[in-house]
Amino acid sequence: MTGLRLFAHGCLYQYRALFNWATPLGYASSKLLVPVFQVVFFVQLGVFATGGGDPTYFAIGNAMQVTALNGIFGVVMTVGNERQFGTLPLLLASPASRLATFLGRSAFHVVDGIISVVIAFAVAQLLFGLRLAHADLPLLAASVVAVALSTCGIGLLLGSCSLVSRDILLVANLVYFLFLVVAGVNFPVTRLPGALQVVSRGLPMSRGIAAARLAVAGAPASRALPLLGQELLVGAAYAAAGYLLFRVLEGWARRGGLQEAF
Amino acid sequence: MSVWRVIRRTWLIQLRLRVAFPISYFQVLLQPLVFGGIGLLLYSAGGRSAHLAFAVIGGGLVGLWSVTLFNAGFDIQAERWAGTLEQLMGCPTPLAAVIVGKIASSLCLGLASLAANLAVGWVFFPHLFHRIDAIPFAISGALTLLAFFAISLVIAPLFAWTRTAGALANGMETPAYLLGGFMFPVAILAGWVQPLAGLFAPSWTVRALYAAAGESASRPDYPLWWGLGLAGTAVYLALSAGLFHLLETRARRSGRIGFA
Numbered sequence: 001m002t003g004l005r006l007f008a009h010g011c012l013y014q015y016r017a018l019f020n021w022a023t024p025l026g027y028a029s030s031k032l033l034v035p036v037f038q039v040v041f042f043v044q045l046g047v048f049a050t051g052g053g054d055p056t057y058f059a060i061g062n063a064m065q066v067t068a069l070n071g072i073f074g075v076v077m078t079v080g081n082e083r084q085f086g087t088l089p090l091l092l093a094s095p096a097s098r099l100a101t102f103l104g105r106s107a108f109h110v111v112d113g114i115i116s117v118v119i120a121f122a123v124a125q126l127l128f129g130l131r132l133a134h135a136d137l138p139l140l141a142a143s144v145v146a147v148a149l150s151t152c153g154i155g156l157l158l159g160s161c162s163l164v165s166r167d168i169l170l171v172a173n174l175v176y177f178l179f180l181v182v183a184g185v186n187f188p189v190t191r192l193p194g195a196l197q198v199v200s201r202g203l204p205m206s207r208g209i210a211a212a213r214l215a216v217a218g219a220p221a222s223r224a225l226p227l228l229g230q231e232l233l234v235g236a237a238y239a240a241a242g243y244l245l246f247r248v249l250e251g252w253a254r255r256g257g258l259q260e261a262f
Numbered sequence: 263m264s265v266w267r268v269i270r271r272t273w274l275i276q277l278r279l280r281v282a283f284p285i286s287y288f289q290v291l292l293q294p295l296v297f298g299g300i301g302l303l304l305y306s307a308g309g310r311s312a313h314l315a316f317a318v319i320g321g322g323l324v325g326l327w328s329v330t331l332f333n334a335g336f337d338i339q340a341e342r343w344a345g346t347l348e349q350l351m352g353c354p355t356p357l358a359a360v361i362v363g364k365i366a367s368s369l370c371l372g373l374a375s376l377a378a379n380l381a382v383g384w385v386f387f388p389h390l391f392h393r394i395d396a397i398p399f400a401i402s403g404a405l406t407l408l409a410f411f412a413i414s415l416v417i418a419p420l421f422a423w424t425r426t427a428g429a430l431a432n433g434m435e436t437p438a439y440l441l442g443g444f445m446f447p448v449a450i451l452a453g454w455v456q457p458l459a460g461l462f463a464p465s466w467t468v469r470a471l472y473a474a475a476g477e478s479a480s481r482p483d484y485p486l487w488w489g490l491g492l493a494g495t496a497v498y499l500a501l502s503a504g505l506f507h508l509l510e511t512r513a514r515r516s517g518r519i520g521f522a
Contacts, residue, residue: 026426029433037436048446049301049316050308167284174288177296187303
């Protein structure tokens with residue numbers, strides 16, 4: 001099987017496997033209720049807490065942050081479930097390209113994450129009158145794609161960690177909520193203590209959200225594009241670290257026969 | 263074995279199991295502190311420090327709900343996955359007694375979550391506690407716990423019918439923050455949402471809780487709010503009794519309780 005075919009099949013089947021066990025109700029619950037209500041809750045909280053602040057600020061931040069549902073939880077489960085469901089030894093025994101297999105774990109989640117953001121933006125527009133009149137829509141779309149890619153990058157790293165940890169969902173939850181605090185979702189990163197600002201700079205998402213806010217405000221692309229470049233670099237660094245870790249763990253598991261050991 | 267002993271032993275064993283489960287610490291301590299922290303930053307940034315109680319108490323309520331929802335949602339599912347649900351159904355002790363014990367252990371953790379957030383608030387914002395009207399606050403807190411207990415007893419048998427319990431629990435988490443008025447008053451929500459919030463019993467007891475903490479725009483009407491909260495709780499308990507009966511009857515007839 002060629003690398004490209006393997007990649008395409010991997011993308012499709014792993015996504016179907018993740019949701020195939022679910023009823024339409026379960027899928028809709030994950031796909032619609034979670035992102036929609038996250039946006040509604042934080043916009044209401046933000047507007048009330050700031051005494052009638054601009055809902056657009058909170059709507060953009062939270063709509064972008066829902067990509068982490070796919071990028072973190074989706075990707076981590078897709079990689080981690082191989083061990084959970086006993087298919088990891090089969091995967092490791094196959095001669096398939098590891099890079100295609102590994103990246104195939106995340107590709108569909110990039111697309112799915114983008115769809116989640118579109119749904120979240122639509123809800124924000126419908127309920128809170130998100131102002132997009134001056135928005136640079138192609139730039140906004142580029143920001144959404146960049147954040148979806150970069151969060152999948154960190155998801156791949158965490159997914160690799162899930163091959164040796166049984167508490168990876170705890171870590172995934174931590175990272176998801178860490179984004180809410182440090183990524184400039186509900187308030188500017190500059191309002192955080194210095195140490196948390198450093199953490200924010202080392203994680204994906206904050207630059208992408210900042211770029212999305214610039215795009216919605218109709219700022220020149222020259223201000224947002226460097227942020228998007230940095231966002232993609234950070235995501236690529238996490239994905240590369242995840243792949244490296246995956247290969248190291250694979251070698252370790254092969255030598256010790258520990259593919260399914262917790 | 264008496265029903266009370268079953269409840270007590272289940273409570274103890276389940277509490278030990280939950281304490282040993284790492285994600286419990288996330289639900290009990292970290293998630294409430296994150297929400298409380300976001301609330302504190304937003305309320306103080308907006309120059310509305312007078313409303314910080316919404317962040318301090320609200321974070322704890324978020325933790326309480328998260329623990330209640332997810333544990334109740336998985337209590338029966340976990341027995342199914344462990345292959346012990348058939349034995350539980352087959353023994354003469356009512357399944358509801360076992361679930362009550364499990365839910366009681368969840369509420370203990372939820373209470374710890376609320377206490378942790380209040381303790382943090384007490385250290386950093388002691389002035390918020392000076393304006394608390396202690397007796398209504400304690401009564402409202404107790405009624406809130408009772409309402410959560412009753413909701414758990416509805417969720418547990420309801421989720422036992424589906425294998426997508428996890429996805430449903432995920433979807434139900436945030437709507438309760440809105441309908442319950444955990445971190446801001448329900449009154450700011452759209453008019454069509456208000457009746458829905460009224461059907462959610464904790465929204466009345468949480469309203470009373472915040473009024474007792476000095477967060478009420480109007481004169482508190484505790485008897486009405488407590489009464490409506492209790493009425494909702496009673497409805498949940500009646501609904502739960504029906505659901506448990508239905509679950510047991512259908513399981514015994516079909517013999518497929520292990521395969522939702």
